[in-house]
Amino acid sequence: MRSTLALLAGALLAVGAQAATGLAFLKIESDAASAAMGDAGGAWETSLSVVGNPALAAPDNLSHFSLSQSDWIFDSRLTALAFHTPILGGLQGGVDLRVLSSEDFERREDANPQPLGTFRLDDLAAGISLSAPLPGGLRAGVAARRVQEKLDNEDSRGWCGDVGLSWQRERLLVSASILNLGSSSAFRSEDVELPRTLNLSAAWSGPMPLTGWESSARMALRHLRDDEAHPHLGLEVRPASGLALRAGWMGGYEERSVTLGAGFAWRQMRLDYGWLPFDSALDDVHRFTFAFSL
Numbered sequence: 001m002r003s004t005l006a007l008l009a010g011a012l013l014a015v016g017a018q019a020a021t022g023l024a025f026l027k028i029e030s031d032a033a034s035a036a037m038g039d040a041g042g043a044w045e046t047s048l049s050v051v052g053n054p055a056l057a058a059p060d061n062l063s064h065f066s067l068s069q070s071d072w073i074f075d076s077r078l079t080a081l082a083f084h085t086p087i088l089g090g091l092q093g094g095v096d097l098r099v100l101s102s103e104d105f106e107r108r109e110d111a112n113p114q115p116l117g118t119f120r121l122d123d124l125a126a127g128i129s130l131s132a133p134l135p136g137g138l139r140a141g142v143a144a145r146r147v148q149e150k151l152d153n154e155d156s157r158g159w160c161g162d163v164g165l166s167w168q169r170e171r172l173l174v175s176a177s178i179l180n181l182g183s184s185s186a187f188r189s190e191d192v193e194l195p196r197t198l199n200l201s202a203a204w205s206g207p208m209p210l211t212g213w214e215s216s217a218r219m220a221l222r223h224l225r226d227d228e229a230h231p232h233l234g235l236e237v238r239p240a241s242g243l244a245l246r247a248g249w250m251g252g253y254e255e256r257s258v259t260l261g262a263g264f265a266w267r268q269m270r271l272d273y274g275w276l277p278f279d280s281a282l283d284d285v286h287r288f289t290f291a292f293s294l
Contacts, residue, residue: 036261038248
């Protein structure tokens with residue numbers, strides 16, 4: 001019974017996914033700006049963008065740092081850190097860390113309404129990434145990560161990797177990535193499959209018709225192992241200096257679809273907010289990302 005409850009707790013934390021995979025927290029968008037645009041990544045926002053595609057590169061020659069905090073469903077919390085910097089020539093590299101934690105899951109051995117105690121969930125992913133320019137506006141990137149999912153006294157550990165490719169010409173950026181390639185140890189006697197994901201995306205930036213505001217439009221197609229493909233759309237407009245308004249939509253998920261958010265920038269610092277409302281009794285998700293460059 002304890003093992004069943006633990007597995008159920010892990011599954012609940014991955015609401016919106018149809019496929020039965022382990023380490024489900026790897027599918028949660030950690031960057032608030034991308035999350036506010038329907039999880040339609042595939043373009044540089046902060047150093048956390050590399051988590052979705054290691055081929056994405058900072059548009060300047062600066063070092064970037066990001067800290068993100070999300071109050072995920074069922075009183076869990078996702079914290080993410082990322083650092084990205086130029087290395088030599090066109091090479092860029094980074095490190096990232098994501099931690100999902102939740103506690104006070106009740107442990108029961110039978111139908112007794114009084115729990116025997118509580119247990120907690122702790123997930124972790126720590127990685128490094130590297131990208132390099134290729135001829136013709138192309139860029140390629142790779143990432144490697146150590147991952148762990150711990151439920152009560154049981155855990156699963158493994159290694160995974162990401163590969164990505166991007167192509168940019170003027171205001172258009174097209175990218176593709178395959179995430180979470182690898183394996184993890186069994187959880188008790190159950191095999192664990194990583195949430196392997198294929199992302200295809202395109203982003204365009206330019207002045208908005210009529211208003212002339214700077215804007216960015218995103219469209220992405222995300223295909224998770226053993227699941228159907230999901231469309232993701234996002235839009236950002238910047239009506240004033242230092243202010244960004246964002247909205248997005250995700251298709252094919254039972255509990256979520258629309259996203260909203262905003263961003264504020266001053267000098268080399270920015271603060272982003274993303275709101276994900278759920279259609280059921282689940283609590284809405286609020287994400288905050290603070291980022292700066294040096």
